[in-house]
Amino acid sequence: MKRFIILILLVVSFSTTFAQQNAPVEMADTFRSSGKIYVVIATIAIIFIGLAIYLFSIDRRLKKIEKEK
Amino acid sequence: MKFIYQTWWKVIAVILVFSTLITGLLFPVPTLPILHETIRNLYFHVPMWMGMLSVFVISVFYSIKYLNTGKEEYDLVVVECVNTGLFFFALGLITGMMWAKFTWGEFWSGDPKQNSAAIAFLLYCAYIVLRNSMDEEQKRAKISAIYNVFAFPVMIVLIFILPRLTDSLHPGNGGNPAFGKYDLDNGMRIAFYPAMLGWSLMAVWIASVRYRIRLIENKRNNIN
Structure with a gap:
């Protein structure tokens, strides 16, 4: 009986270490499922579009100056 | 050269x-320990180096062209390409340090990749110093063009070859697997390759705008 209990204990302890090995890697799943990630994307998109428009306007101004020459 | 006006x-x-701003943040990525969601930095940190590389390649091309023809405009292309490349170099270093803080534990851990990238940065700063230290235009253009031709392979060796030969924490070095191993089956390529091409073109665009400004400045200086 004693041997049997020890065996069961060992099996149980093995299963816990095994479970630890397979612990899920933490990802920002709640951030995604709650839809808040779209706020971040919108912010970045606005900044980038602003920068792109700014670059295009610099380009256009430069073209005007080049034509004057 | 008509290309840059289009x-x-x-x-x-x-x-x-x-x-890539949208796909890079929304598309699924492999779940890896330590990295977690920071793996998405791949779409923004690595393209900075790609942008730097593409303008530096153009600068070497025009250095050789300058040495062949002696045309002043080619020298101006080289300068502005190096300036833009240094800007992207700095962005790559800073984003790399940020990423390192949260994955390697330290902004600067003296990793071979970080150290040799810093040396390569100084190498290109030396180009700017060398060029600005001379007043005579032709001599300045010729010497800095020759320097640039030699600086490029040294930079490549420092950043992309030497860290691979030693132990480095950076992926793709010292026996560490590169990210290429993971993105094969994970659709990361859908966001990664457009980012590489897009940021390269952005770097070329910024360099071309700077070149056109310098061309006008140069003309004005010659007339006066």
């Missing part, structure tokens, strides 16, 4: 980068 490729650059 608009179509600038629109493509903006569309490509814009698409």
Whole structure:
């Protein structure tokens, strides 16, 4: 009986270490499922579009100056 | 050179980068320990180096062209390409340090990749110093063009070859697997490749705008 209990204990302890090995890697799943990630994307998109428009306007101004020459 | 005055490729650059802002944040990524969600930095940190590389390649091309023909405009292309390349170099270093803080534990851990990238940065700063230290235009252009031709392979060796030969924490070095191993089956390529191309074109665009400004400045200086 004693041997049997020890065996069961060992099996149980093995299963816990095994479970630890397979612990899920933490990802920002709640951030995604709650839809808040779209706020971040919108912010970045606005900044980038602003920068792109700014670059295009610099380009256009430069073209005007080049034509004057 | 007509290419830099056209608009179509600038629109493509903006569309490509814009698409990666959305796909890069929304598309699934492999779940890896330590990295977690920071693996998405791959779409923004690595393209900085790609942008740097593409303008540096153009600068070497025009250095050789300058040495062949002696045309002053080619020298101006080289300078502005190196300036833009240094800007992207700095962005790559800073974003790399940020990423390192949260994955390697330290902003600067003296990793071979970080150290040799810093040395390569100084190498290109030396180009700027060398060029500005001379007043005579032709001599300045010739010497800095020769320096640039030699600086490029040294930079490549420092950043992309030497860290691979030793132990480095950076992926793709010292026996560490590169990210290429993971993105094969994970659709990361859909966001990664457009980012590489898009940011390269952005770098070329910025360099071309700077070159056109310098061309006008140069003309004005010659007339006066």
